[in-house]
Amino acid sequence: MKHLLRSASLAGVAAVALTLSACGGGDDAAEDGAAVAPTDAQAEITYAIWDENQKPAIDQNIKDFNEKYPNIKVTVDLTPYQQYFTKLQTQGESRTLPDVFWMNGPNVQLYAANDLLQPVTGLVESGDVDPSKYPDALNELYSFEGTQYGVPKDFDTVALWYNKALFEQAGVDLPTDDWTWDDFTAAAGTISEKLADQGVYGVVTELNGGGQSSYYDSILQAGGHVISEDGTSSGYDDPASIEGLRLWADLVADGASPSVQQLSDTKPNVWFNSGKAAMFWSGNWSVAEMKDSPNKDDFGIVRLPEGPERRATVIHGLANVVAADGENVEAANAFLAYLGSEEAQRTQAEMGAANPAYTGTQEAFVDSVPSFGIDVFLESADEMSFPYPISKNTAAWNALENELLPQAFSGERPVEDVAKELADAMDEELAKE
Amino acid sequence: MTSVDRSPRAGAGVASPARGSTPRPAGRAGGADRRPRRSHDGWWPVLFVLPTMFGVVLFYLWPIVQTGYFSFTEWGAFGGQTWVGAENYVRLASDPDLGTAVVNTLVYTAIVLLGIPVAMVVASLLNRPGMRFTAFYRVLYFMPYVAMPTAVAMVWRLIFNGDFGVLNWLLGLVGIDGPAWTSTPGFALVAVSVVGLWTSLGFAIIILSAGLRNIPPELYEAAALDGATAWRQFRSVTVPLLTPSVFFVTVITVINGFQLFDLLYALMGQANPAIQQTQSLVYLFYNEAFLRNDKGFAAAIAMVILLIVGAVTLLQFRMQRRWVTYA
Numbered sequence: 219m220k221h222l223l224r225s226a227s228l229a230g231v232a233a234v235a236l237t238l239s240a241c242g243g244g245d246d247a248a249e250d251g252a253a254v255a256p257t258d259a260q261a262e263i264t265y266a267i268w269d270e271n272q273k274p275a276i277d278q279n280i281k282d283f284n285e286k287y288p289n290i291k292v293t294v295d296l297t298p299y300q301q302y303f304t305k306l307q308t309q310g311e312s313r314t315l316p317d318v319f320w321m322n323g324p325n326v327q328l329y330a331a332n333d334l335l336q337p338v339t340g341l342v343e344s345g346d347v348d349p350s351k352y353p354d355a356l357n358e359l360y361s362f363e364g365t366q367y368g369v370p371k372d373f374d375t376v377a378l379w380y381n382k383a384l385f386e387q388a389g390v391d392l393p394t395d396d397w398t399w400d401d402f403t404a405a406a407g408t409i410s411e412k413l414a415d416q417g418v419y420g421v422v423t424e425l426n427g428g429g430q431s432s433y434y435d436s437i438l439q440a441g442g443h444v445i446s447e448d449g450t451s452s453g454y455d456d457p458a459s460i461e462g463l464r465l466w467a468d469l470v471a472d473g474a475s476p477s478v479q480q481l482s483d484t485k486p487n488v489w490f491n492s493g494k495a496a497m498f499w500s501g502n503w504s505v506a507e508m509k510d511s512p513n514k515d516d517f518g519i520v521r522l523p524e525g526p527e528r529r530a531t532v533i534h535g536l537a538n539v540v541a542a543d544g545e546n547v548e549a550a551n552a553f554l555a556y557l558g559s560e561e562a563q564r565t566q567a568e569m570g571a572a573n574p575a576y577t578g579t580q581e582a583f584v585d586s587v588p589s590f591g592i593d594v595f596l597e598s599a600d601e602m603s604f605p606y607p608i609s610k611n612t613a614a615w616n617a618l619e620n621e622l623l624p625q626a627f628s629g630e631r632p633v634e635d636v637a638k639e640l641a642d643a644m645d646e647e648l649a650k651e
Numbered sequence: 652m653t654s655v656d657r658s659p660r661a662g663a664g665v666a667s668p669a670r671g672s673t674p675r676p677a678g679r680a681g682g683a684d685r686r687p688r689r690s691h692d693g694w695w696p697v698l699f700v701l702p703t704m705f706g707v708v709l710f711y712l713w714p715i716v717q718t719g720y721f722s723f724t725e726w727g728a729f730g731g732q733t734w735v736g737a738e739n740y741v742r743l744a745s746d747p748d749l750g751t752a753v754v755n756t757l758v759y760t761a762i763v764l765l766g767i768p769v770a771m772v773v774a775s776l777l778n779r780p781g782m783r784f785t786a787f788y789r790v791l792y793f794m795p796y797v798a799m800p801t802a803v804a805m806v807w808r809l810i811f812n813g814d815f816g817v818l819n820w821l822l823g824l825v826g827i828d829g830p831a832w833t834s835t836p837g838f839a840l841v842a843v844s845v846v847g848l849w850t851s852l853g854f855a856i857i858i859l860s861a862g863l864r865n866i867p868p869e870l871y872e873a874a875a876l877d878g879a880t881a882w883r884q885f886r887s888v889t890v891p892l893l894t895p896s897v898f899f900v901t902v903i904t905v906i907n908g909f910q911l912f913d914l915l916y917a918l919m920g921q922a923n924p925a926i927q928q929t930q931s932l933v934y935l936f937y938n939e940a941f942l943r944n945d946k947g948f949a950a951a952i953a954m955v956i957l958l959i960v961g962a963v964t965l966l967q968f969r970m971q972r973r974w975v976t977y978a
Contacts (some may be wrong), residue, residue: 304941311730332729417814427922476814478924479831566756611728611962617943624924 247403254346259551260289266319267294270303271506272501275571282565283556290549292318299629310334315541317550319556320558321368323359323534323611330362331610334335336547337365346555350439352575353535355605360537368537369558370575372566374501375598376431376522376531377400379508381428383516384496388412391496395521395594399465402497402523406474409496416494420474422486423499425466426624428616431499434532434607435621437462439525444607445648452644453617454637463626464633465525471629478628502573502583502595509570509587521596523600533603614647659867664935715957722954741953749952752935753959757841759931760908762844763851766832767900770855771893777856778863789860792852800850804917807846808833811918821948833919836883843915843929850914851907855900862896863889891976902967909960912937 224385255261264548267276273296280292295316297305307349309315315334329335341347349357352370360368388409393402406420423432437444442459453459469475476489490498493513498504499522501505508517522531538557540550548575556562563574567582571649573595584592609615626636722739741748773792777785780831795803810817813831822829823882866889874884912933919926921942930938933956940949 307729307941307944310728328728332727334729477831479834480814482834482920482923482925483808483811483831484815562664611944612941617938620922621927628924 226395228578244285253340253345253548254521255287255290255546255548255557257287258289259287259549259552261546262291262293262548263317263544263549263553265553266302266306266316267295268297268299268320270296270298271448272566272571275569276568277564278565279286279557279562280562283553286556287470287552289547290552292553296543309601313436317544317546318538318540318553320371321360321537321539323606323608324616326360326537326539327362327366327608327610327612329539330365330367334542335367336542336544336551337367338369338540339365341551341555342366346551347558351560351577351598353533353556355533355603356535356537356575359535359605359608360539368539369554370556370576371536371563372572373533373535373599374503374573375533375595375603376435376499376501377519377594377598378503378522379498379500379517379519380491381493381496381513381516382518383513384409384413384418384493387514392518393520393523397520397523399523399525403465403469403472403474404539406469406497410472413496418493419476419489419495421469421497422475422481422489422495423620425468425470425475425478425481425627426620429499429619429623430532430534430606433466435499435522435524435530436465436525438463438530438532438604439522439528441525441527445644448536449609450648452641452648454644455641460634460637461526463637466627467629467633470627475508478624495547499644502592505583505587505590505592506570508590514587516587517590519591522592528534531598531603533599534606536572590643609648610651611647615644618643618647665808682694718950718953721947722950724947724950726950728944732947735947737856739948742948743951743955746922746928748927748935749955752930752932755929756909756911756931758840759847759911760905762841762906763847764901766848766852766902767855767897767904769848770859770900771897773852774856774859774863775889777860789857792856795850796853798850799918801912803846803850804914808918811842834923834925836925839919839923839925839929843911843918846918847908847911851904855904859893859896859898862893867894894975895977898967898971903965905963906960909933909956909963932959939961 224453265276265280267273273294276294283292284290284545302320306315306319306325310329310332321329321335324609326335338347342349347369351368351382353373356370357366360366360370376396378393382392385392385405387487389412390405390408393405402421409418409420425432426432429435429437434444437453437459439460440458442456442462443453444459446483454463465474470477474483475481476495481489487500487507489495490500491508491511491513495518506587511517521529536555540547540554558576560576560579563576564579564582566572567574567579567586568585570586573583577602580596584596586592622636622640622643625631626633721732723734723736725738726732776782777788811832813819813829813834815828816832819829819837820833830838832838870888870892871884874888879887910933911931915929915931915934916937919929921938923929926934932952936949936952936956939945939952
């Protein structure tokens with residue numbers, strides 16, 4: 219789940235212009251506080267975020283915002299991701315939400331359904347926010363029942379990171395954009411075997427803290443799904459989904475990947491960062507960390523390997539939202555509109571904070587570390603991305619995934635059994651929504 | 652404790668320091684003359700106690716009442732309670748995680764209690780006449796207790812790391828291939844308990860040291876004159892006179908043991924493959940309340956924890972008559 223926070227998503231999938239219908243309808247919802255404050259407005263607002271790495275870019279955003287709105291004081295409230303949504307939930311309950319805050323896919327429907335978020339419909343109508351400048355998949359992710367509630371901030375997809383030096387040492391050909399699962403698993407196996415004396419593994423990824431950079435992608439590549447399109451039933455019992463899970467169980471069983479325990483003691487990014495793993499499934503949120511790695515000159519990025527059914531990556535992105543019933547909704551709206559602007563998002567890209575959502579501003583992010591080949595993430599977004607699986611109470615079944623799936627990846631229980639149990643338990647949670 | 656000074660020989664006021672000055676029909680001289688005195692004081696004492704009572708009622712007792720009420724409700728994502736009767740308790744009774752959590756909590760508490768004998772030995776050593784640098788040692792032992800549990804856990808995580816930890820490196824030197832301590836069921840609970848024991852040692856040592864210093868030296872002199880050996884002095888003077896301190900430390904350690912959470916959370920993390928088999932009662936509560944967002948059910952867990960801690964503490968107070976000696 220950590221990545222979720224950091225990343226933003228969206229892309230491809232375009233499809234369905236739900237957004238448009240959102241702009242048309244939803245008048246009643248939008249009436250309240252839809253306006254943007256005048257530039258001489260005086261107010262104090264809070265902006266809640268969870269990623270410390272992005273703080274410098276956000277401080278810069280606030281500085282630029284204050285050139286136009288000198289009397290709106292913005293205070294940043296930074297809470298680490300692990301506690302962010304726990305705190306936000308309590309704030310929501312006591313109706314003391316921050317004026318403007320970060321939102322992610324798994325949580326947006328929960329807050330929107332409980333009327334805690336201000337629809338952006340009014341800002342769209344007044345021209346302060348233009349949804350067509352953001353990927354459709356992101357607009358869709360932040361819409362609930364036809365109304366859009368968030369302005370996309372950034373997005374991320376997943377790709378295959380690799381360490382050239384380790385591939386060369388093991389005498390294995392470097393990965394390419396045309397790799398298949400077979401190429402990938404063979405390389406992972408060979409490298410772990412040849413470099414075993416150095417304690418180097420073929421591949422690492424997050425296996426017990428959410429599936430964004432591992433099984434969500436492999437399930438899609440195998441042709442399966444995590445949740446049905448209408449969000450009412452689990453896809454974990456789909457044979458294709460089971461095949462997607464088995465990819466990781468097999469890699470662990472073969473010793474090509476560290477065990478679930480090892481990945482819990484030492485996080486996947488640490489294995490890769492320190493040159494103890496040759497490949498790493500991860501998203502563009504890792505750029506900020508890996509550009510400072512001692513092994514950074516050996517790192518490269520290619521598309522995720524093609525599965526038995528297709529190429530795929532999930533896409534997710536963050537959005538900025540405004541709390542409904544806030545005291546300074548107009549000032550908050552002004553700040554929200556600014557954060558969604560081309561200028562603000564370009565600043566984020568240039569400072570290497572995130573891969574921005576605003577069309578045309580991503581170049582600066584790609585150029586921030588030329589040797590990595592960051593454009594792979596954008597291509598993946600355009601060509602092979604699928605929406606991040608969510609429902610109204612995503613957290614409930616995310617907890618089930620984290621509880622059950624490690625048993626399958628560790629080989630403790632057969633993958634089929636775990637997947638069936640997970641599907642049943644998840645269906646039960648979905649029925650409660 | 653004023654009552655102790657007033658009637659040093661009567662058991663009444665001293666019998667249970669933890670209960671403070673609650674008037675009890677003690678059946679001894681001390682208690683009898685206290686009651687009329689109280690009424691003499693009029694309403695002044697009430698006035699002095701009021702600010703504290705206000706805080707206790709508002710921030711401790713009232714929330715307990717509220718939690719009791721919430722445990723019979725289903726709690727919406729952002730508030731709004733619906734009365735569901737005993738449903739949460741019925742569900743809890745059939746939840747396999749509850750049994751695991753109770754057992755884990757008991758095991759943890761038992762292991763941490765092992766620290767008390769250790770603390771007794773260390774405290775005795777620190778109180779030996781002629782011992783140098785006692786203040787230094789005392790600070791050394793007490794430091795883990797005042798350090799932030801999260802910071803402590805971060806350091807121990809590094810020590811326990813399965814692939815790159817110091818502990819497994821040391822074990823490797825003698826040919827043992829150590830497990831991933833904090834992420835393997837079974838080992839994880841032991842690892843957490845050991846750190847819990849280590850952090851609580853300082854507290855026990857300080858209390859026991861104070862207890863040792865309170866033993867009047869005349870008693871040892873008298874015992875020596877009567878021909879008691881060092882061992883006999885320890886057994887017949889030190890041990891009985893130290894029991895009130897041991898009792899106090901035991902009660903506090905048990906209550907703290909039942910509240911195990913921050914250490915477990917920081918040492919293992921919520922995305923740990925062994926967390927389900929290692930979770931404590933309070934972790935179970937946290938998981939339901941804040942991760943699964945089922946606060947009504949979590950309130951039921953909180954009430955169960957309260958009842959268990961209350962029952963165990965009550966039992967300890969009942970049992971103290973059998974082994975605690977008050978001078």
